[in-house]
Amino acid sequence: MDLFEKEKPKGKEQASGLEPLAARMRPRTLDDFVGQEGILGPGKLLRRLIETDKISSIILYGPPGCGKTTLALIISERTGAHFERINAASNNVADMRRIIDGAKRRAAMGGARTILLVDEIHRFNKAQQDVLMPDVEAGNPVLIGTTTHNPYFYVNAALLSRSQVFEFRKLADVDIVSIMKRALADKAYGLGALPVAMDDDALAHLAKVAEGDARKALSSLEIGAFSTPAGKDKKIHFTMKVAEESIQKKAVLYDKDEDGHYDTISAFIKSMRGTDPDAALYWLAKMIHAGEDPRFIARRIVICAAEDVGLADPQALVLANAAMQVAEFVGMPEARIPLAEATVYVACAPKSNAAYLGVEAALKDVAEGKTLEVPDHLKDANLDGDAFGHGKGYKYAHDFKNHYVKQEYKPSATVYYHPTALGQEKRIKEWLEKLRSGSGE
Numbered sequence: 001m002d003l004f005e006k007e008k009p010k011g012k013e014q015a016s017g018l019e020p021l022a023a024r025m026r027p028r029t030l031d032d033f034v035g036q037e038g039i040l041g042p043g044k045l046l047r048r049l050i051e052t053d054k055i056s057s058i059i060l061y062g063p064p065g066c067g068k069t070t071l072a073l074i075i076s077e078r079t080g081a082h083f084e085r086i087n088a089a090s091n092n093v094a095d096m097r098r099i100i101d102g103a104k105r106r107a108a109m110g111g112a113r114t115i116l117l118v119d120e121i122h123r124f125n126k127a128q129q130d131v132l133m134p135d136v137e138a139g140n141p142v143l144i145g146t147t148t149h150n151p152y153f154y155v156n157a158a159l160l161s162r163s164q165v166f167e168f169r170k171l172a173d174v175d176i177v178s179i180m181k182r183a184l185a186d187k188a189y190g191l192g193a194l195p196v197a198m199d200d201d202a203l204a205h206l207a208k209v210a211e212g213d214a215r216k217a218l219s220s221l222e223i224g225a226f227s228t229p230a231g232k233d234k235k236i237h238f239t240m241k242v243a244e245e246s247i248q249k250k251a252v253l254y255d256k257d258e259d260g261h262y263d264t265i266s267a268f269i270k271s272m273r274g275t276d277p278d279a280a281l282y283w284l285a286k287m288i289h290a291g292e293d294p295r296f297i298a299r300r301i302v303i304c305a306a307e308d309v310g311l312a313d314p315q316a317l318v319l320a321n322a323a324m325q326v327a328e329f330v331g332m333p334e335a336r337i338p339l340a341e342a343t344v345y346v347a348c349a350p351k352s353n354a355a356y357l358g359v360e361a362a363l364k365d366v367a368e369g370k371t372l373e374v375p376d377h378l379k380d381a382n383l384d385g386d387a388f389g390h391g392k393g394y395k396y397a398h399d400f401k402n403h404y405v406k407q408e409y410k411p412s413a414t415v416y417y418h419p420t421a422l423g424q425e426k427r428i429k430e431w432l433e434k435l436r437s438g439s440g441e
Helices: 012-016 045-051 068-078 093-108 126-138 157-161 173-185 200-210 214-227 240-247 256-273 277-289 294-312 315-330 336-348 354-367 425-436
Strands: 058-061 082-087 114-119 142-147 164-167 196-198 236-238
Touching: 045 068, 058 068, 068 082, 068 114, 068 142, 082 093, 093 114, 093 126, 126 142, 126 157, 173 200, 173 214, 196 200, 200 214, 200 240, 214 236, 214 240, 236 240, 256 277, 256 294, 256 336, 277 294, 277 336, 294 315, 294 336, 294 354, 294 425, 315 336
Parallel strands: 058 142, 058 164, 082 114, 114 142, 196 236
Antiparallel strands: none
16 A cells, blocks of 8 residues: 555554554644644745645755655655655666666656655765756756755765755744554544543643654554553553653653753753762753753753853853754754763863953943943054044054053952962962063063
């Protein structure tokens, strides 16, 4: 039974079939597609291209189970073009050449253009991608590439320049729940023929742990529904225990009425600030286990490195930022490693919030109307500014001993930055005190 056959199968046995639930429940129209409103919502570019059958070469990039291949198959149903599909992991250059030759013959005989779907296009090496180049540029075949990897790293720049890149986001929990409810109700393709009594907390747990992956959620739902015996009331009770077993991850107290989410991240930050790496690692582990977005965690580590470690150890911010980029690049589960490394470093580093307090104080003064005029000798002397005395009397610091000269940089004696005597900031404190005392000139 073709997934996109117009006539739905009849009966429970046919509906189950050999295909997994995730495959059977693929939406068949744009109206049934869940998520990605930013690029597929009403009036959005990609939707307009699909609805008018004016699709050009595109790269669909995003995490697993968010609808990339599903959208490509919807396009195959709507388009008047001939549709071909290959997988970069299992097909080779010969397969591509065969499809390209067929596209050329079809066009030469006045037939339909060809759309070529390449799943996992990042698996093609440069030479394989180069085979597509001339014909994609000519518009036949039209390329649809799907990838979970950043195409700007894995797809040739020349091929990218001939394609429009659309980034898919992982599905929200509410989207996953909607997809699972549809599967539970659908008697033709889904589990509607089974007497499943689904607990709301079990459904929410599957959605949360699936981490935006509809395929993972539907697979777990199917496993639980078919492996759980019916009770005395002849219903299959899909409880939290069944959900935990089906998706092989225990539920933790997290995100209940939003409190668990914010309380845990608060404990995480305060543990790093309080120089307790063991507590920080525990709260990190809890968030990872509960399916927290690793980007959210990484951002909090970066903020803590800047706000709480500050200039006592400037390397903390560098490492935290590197961990954020690496976590984004490799994804979960490996992202837990750089996140843990940054967590421990920031937690163990000496602390100073002097820079943070300094900018807050300066912002307060500006907000309260304490706006100071720029001294004439600091003003830009370009564009006839020297005629008004702009820049006159300015002392170029590098012309003086220790690259420092005392002059007015702010018409106010207010001090905003008060360095501590901890870590690297101790050296900054000593240096500033030496300069301000006049002994550094």
